[in-house]
Amino acid sequence: MFLIISKSNFYQEQIISLLKQENFNVTNDPNISNFCQINFEISNKNLIIKIENKEIILNTPCLLSTIIKNLDSLLKNYYIKVSDFNFYPYMQKIIFKENILILGNLHNIIFKNLLLNLKSQNLNKNNLYFMLWPNDKSLNMNKLDTHITNLKNLVNEKLGIQLDITSDKNIIRLNIIN
Secondary structure (H helix, E strand, C coil): CCEEEEHHHHHHHHHHHHHCCCCCCEECCCCCCEEEEEEEEECCCEEEEEEECEEEECCCCCCCCCCCCHHHHHHHHCCEECCEEEECCCCEEECCHHHEEEEEEHHHHHHHHHHCCCCCEEEEHHHHHHHCCCCCCCHHHHHHHHHHHHHHHHHHHHHHEEEEEEEEEEEEEEEECC
């Protein structure tokens, strides 16, 4: 999840709408856990896109494909330092001691949400289940538990990182042990 910020509410809403159409996981609600802010500014006939200390300046008007291409290039290099490894949420990638693990879509959704809720430790297992399988009519927690176990085994096998994922009273938590 990425937080979209703009000085103009109108531009902010338009940008969010366009990015959601392109399957970007974005919000304008600062109360929702997010990996980082993406700032969009219009200044002197330019669109300025900023992520942390990196920015891209585009001439306006510009095509949505140009915005997406440039945002894509910024997000490809964005990572979060977690313990001794780097996680690239947009690229679905974990790098540890020069070893690279590309996560599948389901594993990435699980891992992203565990990290987004690392501090608050309030990830509800049912909510995670329906993030993964929104069309299921009933819960099958064994299915979720199997994918969590597979994620833990994959990260341990490929990177030597032990993920300690625990569940208590339907709240799922991540602890990292190297």
